[in-house]
Every structure is written in C-alpha cells, then in structure tokens.
Amino acid sequence: MTTSTYAIAIGSNRRGRHGGPAAAIRAAIAALQGxxxxxxxxxxxxxxxxxxxxxxxxxxxxxxxxxxxxLIRLKAIEQAFGRRRGRRWGSRVLDLDIVLWSGGCWSGPGLTVPHISFRERDFVLGPLVRIAGDWRDPVSGRTVRHLHHLVDRARPRD
Structure with missing residues (x-):
C-alpha cells in the first residue's frame, strides 16, 4: 500500500470535554495518526x-x-469529541477537513479534494503556509504560499 501525505485543517470554537477550542485542537492532533x-x-x-x-x-x-x-476516520474523531450534526457553519467542538492530498484530486460522495473553499480561507492558508508553503494546488497550479498571498492582499485594511 502506498503512503500519502494529507493536509488537514483543524478548527474549534466551542468548549468540549478537553476544554476550550485551543485545548480541543491539541487533543485532536494527539488523536491523529501519522x-x-x-x-x-x-x-x-x-x-x-x-x-x-x-x-x-x-x-x-x-x-x-x-x-x-x-474522511471516515476524521468524522469518527469529530464525533468522539462531541461534534453534533447540525447547522452549517454553526459552533462546533471540532472540525477536521482534508484540504490537500499528495495524490492530487479526489471527488466522490461527500468528499472533494482539494477542499472546495480552501483557496479563499485565510484561516486555512495562514497555518498551512507555515508547514506546506511550497505545496501546489493541483487545480490552480499555485503554491499554498501564493494562494495565501492572494488572500492576504485581498483582505480589507484598516
């Protein structure tokens, strides 16, 4: 079997059994393998x-x-942390999303890789550029660093 690398975005904005959002993220990282x-x-x-x-x-x-x-494994971790199905973009103890895959693109029921919205999301690209800045989006051909720069440049300034 071939080993692949995945970029996973992790988010939390509600307290759970592990504590506040930052604690939930640390516990989720510990629950991930590899x-x-x-x-x-x-x-x-x-x-x-x-x-x-x-x-x-x-x-x-x-x-x-x-x-x-x-994806099945990530959803099981979310459920173990207390994630409940509900309103889209509602508060959640844990959100785990596959953003990129070293195998390129994937599309199937309930999953599209690269993540459909990651190119516009600074909260995904900001952390991702720190660990995978040279990773190329297989759709646009742009690096994560370039995508982050485009999002950062488009952000309204005070």
Whole structure:
C-alpha cells in the first residue's frame, strides 16, 4: 500500500470535554495518526451564523488510507469529541477537513479534494503556509504560499 501525505485543517470554537477550542485542537492532533508537521494555532473570526471566534491550525499527516477512508476516520474523531450534526457553519467542538492530498484530486460522495473553499480561507492558508508553503494546488497550479498571498492582499485594511 502506498503512503500519502494529507493536509488537514483543524478548527474549534466551542468548549468540549478537553476544554476550550485551543485545548480541543491539541487533543485532536494527539488523536491523529501519522502527524509529521503542525502549524501554530491562530484565532479567526467565524463564518456564517456563529458568533464565537475560532481556533484554527493545520497539520500534515502520512497515511496509507484512501481519501474516503481517512474522511471516515476524521468524522469518527469529530464525533468522539462531541461534534453534533447540525447547522452549517454553526459552533462546533471540532472540525477536521482534508484540504490537500499528495495524490492530487479526489471527488466522490461527500468528499472533494482539494477542499472546495480552501483557496479563499485565510484561516486555512495562514497555518498551512507555515508547514506546506511550497505545496501546489493541483487545480490552480499555485503554491499554498501564493494562494495565501492572494488572500492576504485581498483582505480589507484598516
């Protein structure tokens, strides 16, 4: 079986059994297998209806799992942390998303890799650039560093 590298975005904005959002992220990283790089945790404004700020990071993991099998494992970790199905973009104890895969692109029921929205999300690209700045998006051909620069440049300034 071939080992692949995955970039996983991690977010939390609600207390859970492990404590506040930053503690939930640290515990989630410990629950993942094959972690090879961890970005610093950052704070970010919520998307959608949630009013709580998020703690976010990104990790690289090495795994023999296919993208759908890894998604199943990530969803099991989210559930173990108390994630409940519900409103899109609502508050959550833990959110684990496959952002990139060393195998390129994947599309199937419930999963698209690269993550459909990662190119516009500073809370994903900011941490990811710290651990995988040279990783190329297989769709646009741009590096994570370049994508982050584009998002950063588009951000409104005071």
């Amino acid at each position: 972690v090879s790089a961890v970005a610093p945790v950052i704070g970010s404004a919520p998307l959608g209806p949630s009013l709580r700020r998020y703690a976010n990071t990104a990790v690289l993991i090495d795994s023999d799992l296919s993208p759908p099998a890894l």
